[in-house]
Amino acid sequence: MIPEKLLIKLAQRHANQSMRELKTTTGLIDFSSNDYLGFSKKLKPVQSEHHGATGSRLLTGQTKDFQDLEQKIADYHKTESALIFNSGYDANLGLISSVAQRGDLILYDEYVHASIRDAIKLSDARSLKFRHNDLGHLAILLDKFSKEENQEVYIITESVFSMDGDMPNLMELIELVKKKVNVHLILDEAHALGTVGNDGEGLAQSLQLENEIFARIVTYGKSMGSHGAAVLGGFDLNQFLVNFARSFVYTTALPQHSLNCISNAYDLLIQDSQEVEKLQMLVKQFNRLVIQSGLRLRFRESVTPIQTCIIPDNKLVKNAAMQLQEKGYDIRPILSPTVPAGEERLRICLHSFNTAQECEQMLHTLAGILKKQ
Structure with a gap:
């Protein structure tokens, strides 16, 4: 029997009709999944020798296939480097909780994903939310709270928001960021990869703004029909994450068949x-x-x-x-x-x-x- 206070929380969920349940549906027309391009049914990964990665990437999990795939991802997204994480949740957790240090400030859109909120809680930085896609409110917060000495400011938003499907004005947001020397933009492109841009390249690249962004997160469990994620950014950021992102350091690497699926998905996106x-x-x-x-x-x-x-x-x-x-x-x-x-x-x-x-x-x-x- 679980503790009574936990049972009370479950009872409250039942009472207000908000109880979450696992549900399987078959034979219905799909208007629910994030498989926007239908890639989950098209991927044909190469048969791999190993079913498991055997360890974290800093131990036995690192392979040449990881290196080749990360270079392929970086080339496609026009960035210096890419680092693969086991999921979008892990990528946000590892990136945000490690780069935002004590004394730093995080300003985040009030509608960001739960993984970003959890990452903010794990960081040692102070955090404030700004009204959804309200750059005027963000500018006020920047002017008021970004003047402390030795403080870095991280603005976090998404290119396509998962519950409303809307987008920020990225060009104006970047102009706001460029006015301050200590402000860095983190952009979650989870729902934009495969859906935004002529080739599904995402919002930042479709506007040719990829070089203006500190870090982008792309995930592979949505349009790409696979699993995993990557943080896109400079070489120094990549090296920092390999050393300090706990959700990267202390987890078993993705298995080979997952790498094959991600690579195959990029091929589909590039070729057609x-x-x-x-x-x-x-x-x-x-x-x-x-x-x-x-x-x-x-x-x-x-x-x-x-x-x-x-x-x-x-x-x-x-x-x-x-x-x-x-x-x-x-x-x-x-x-x-x-x-x-x-x-x-x-x-x-x-x-x-x-x-x-x-x-x-x-x-x-x-x-x-x-x-x-």
Whole structure:
């Protein structure tokens, strides 16, 4: 039996309809996964000799394949170096908790991912959040709190936010960063790789701003259909992380088959941008269909594959998702406290393999459900 205070927390989740549960769905039209380009079904990794990496990379886990893949990643993303981590969560944890030192300051967008928030908690730096995509508020915080001697300031944001699908004004953000000599930008490109830019290269590269950013994080469990992540930056940053990023130093390396999948995914992205084009075209069509279905006021504006239909109240949004699943659409509810109370939503993910007809029929079904609520 677990402690009573833990049982009470579970009971509270049950009471407010926010209990998280593992759920398997089969045979439904995918409007839920982060497999934006369908690569998870296309990857054909080379058979590897070893099933496990045998140790951390600083011990027995380092191989020439790691070196070759990191060079390939760095070349694609036009950066000096890339360092592979076991997941996006590990990459954020290792990067942020190690570079932000005692006496430093972290300014982060209030909507950043939980992995970034956890990393901030593990660092010894002071932290303040700024209002979502509000560069005016960020400028005020910079002017007020970035004047201490020997202080480095790290601004952390995402190129595509996972719950709203919106993006920051990266050009204006970088202009703000350049006004201070001790300010560094960390950009999480997890949901932008494969979805933003003519070739799915991500937001920074699509704007030719990659050299203006201290560190970028790209992950491989979304558009790339695989697993793992990489921190992109300069050689010195790479060397620092190898020495001080605890989630890199103290974990077993990715197995060979994961490296093969990541490499294969980059090959798919480099050789054929058709899937990226199909996805971006579908996003435009979807936005038109939302208007035609009379649901524009329900949806947050987004030019990315992440589309959000706001249905306040955990019970109502769970019921809407259940009815959509019964009609054959795999759409999941996002409940509070994952999002703030009153911001509960259906998170609808578009993919290059979805069709405009599927989107139209799904939105028609959704409109009918919402009219009955």
